[in-house]
Amino acid sequence: MTGRHVRVAAVPQLPSQGARGPVVAVRGLVRTYGSGSGEVHALRGVSLDVEPGELVAVVGRSGSGKTTLLNVIGGLDRPTGGSVRVCGQEVAELDERGLAALRRDVLAFVFQTFGLLPMLSAVENVGIPLRLLRVPARQREARAREVLERVGLGAAADQRPPEMSGGQQQRLLLADEPTGQLDTTTGAEVLDLLRELVHTEGMTCMVSTHDPALTAAADRVVRLQDGVLVPS
Numbered sequence: 001m002t003g004r005h006v007r008v009a010a011v012p013q014l015p016s017q018g019a020r021g022p023v024v025a026v027r028g029l030v031r032t033y034g035s036g037s038g039e040v041h042a043l044r045g046v047s048l049d050v051e052p053g054e055l056v057a058v059v060g061r062s063g064s065g066k067t068t069l070l071n072v073i074g075g076l077d078r079p080t081g082g083s084v085r086v087c088g089q090e091v092a093e094l095d096e097r098g099l100a101a102l103r104r105d106v107l108a109f110v111f112q113t114f115g116l117l118p119m120l121s122a123v124e125n126v127g128i129p130l131r132l133l134r135v136p137a138r139q140r141e142a143r144a145r146e147v148l149e150r151v152g153l154g155a156a157a158d159q160r161p162p163e164m165s166g167g168q169q170q171r172l173l174l175a176d177e178p179t180g181q182l183d184t185t186t187g188a189e190v191l192d193l194l195r196e197l198v199h200t201e202g203m204t205c206m207v208s209t210h211d212p213a214l215t216a217a218a219d220r221v222v223r224l225q226d227g228v229l230v231p232s
């Protein structure tokens with residue numbers, strides 16, 4: 001899978017993040033692609049709650065609907081039926097401005113590699129492709145700083161992307177196979193950072209993964225099979 005693209009729609013008024021109840025409440029979620037003989041039933045009635053501060057791993061075979069589930073929860077894709085509430089807000093009711101506000105204030109996405117990993121500093125993010133090429137750490141950092149200087153971001157090198165500054169509690173991180181294409185060491189680092197965000201900063205996190213180490217670290221594992229949740 002690849003990160004599919006953002007379609008943004010506006011209820012800028014999001015409910016208070018201090019509100020009680022689950023961060024994510026999914027009910028009878030259906031997502032069907034195409035029509036007629038080409039219909040694909042990616043999600044066929046999924047219901048699920050994610051409580052504040054939980055790290056939930058979504059597992060299942062390739063094509064079982066993991067990415068679709070995260071994309072619909074994050075408002076990157078629209079449901080065909082059912083309901084998704086994030087911090088009490090029905091995501092399908094949000095228009096472009098509302099979804100933009102949701103992303104700014106409540107949730108963050110991590111896609112498979114190469115996207116910005118919100119928990120890493122700018123210099124670490126820029127260094128990811130070099131890391132995958134096994135460029136040694138010092139060289140990697142020097143090159144990443146040079147690139148940031150060149151684009152006028154030298155001063156931001158050690159900052160994390162602002163939307164993840166950690167100032168807010170009860171933020172939702174949706175991560176689609178965050179360790180999918182990383183080597184074991186880098187994958188373990190990302191996993192440590194995820195744990196830290198959830199356990200010390202109180203974030204709520206849903207990850208889709210095929211990675212047993214990530215599954216083992218989760219508070220709860222939910223399994224998708226052909227678009228439905230099955231006992232894991």
Ligand SMILES: Nc1ncnc2c1ncn2[C@@H]1O[C@H](COP(=O)(O)OP(=O)(O)OP(=O)(O)O)[C@@H](O)[C@H]1O
Pocket residue numbers: 001033034040041042060061062063064065066067068069208
């Ligand atoms: N935009 C789309 N148009 C048509 N079919 C799609 C689209 N997005 C997903 N699908 C189909 O929906 C089903 C679920 O796909 P999805 O990417 O959610 O699975 P996944 O569990 O994330 O797989 P992977 O582990 O390979 O990432 C698959 O059959 C896929 O081909």
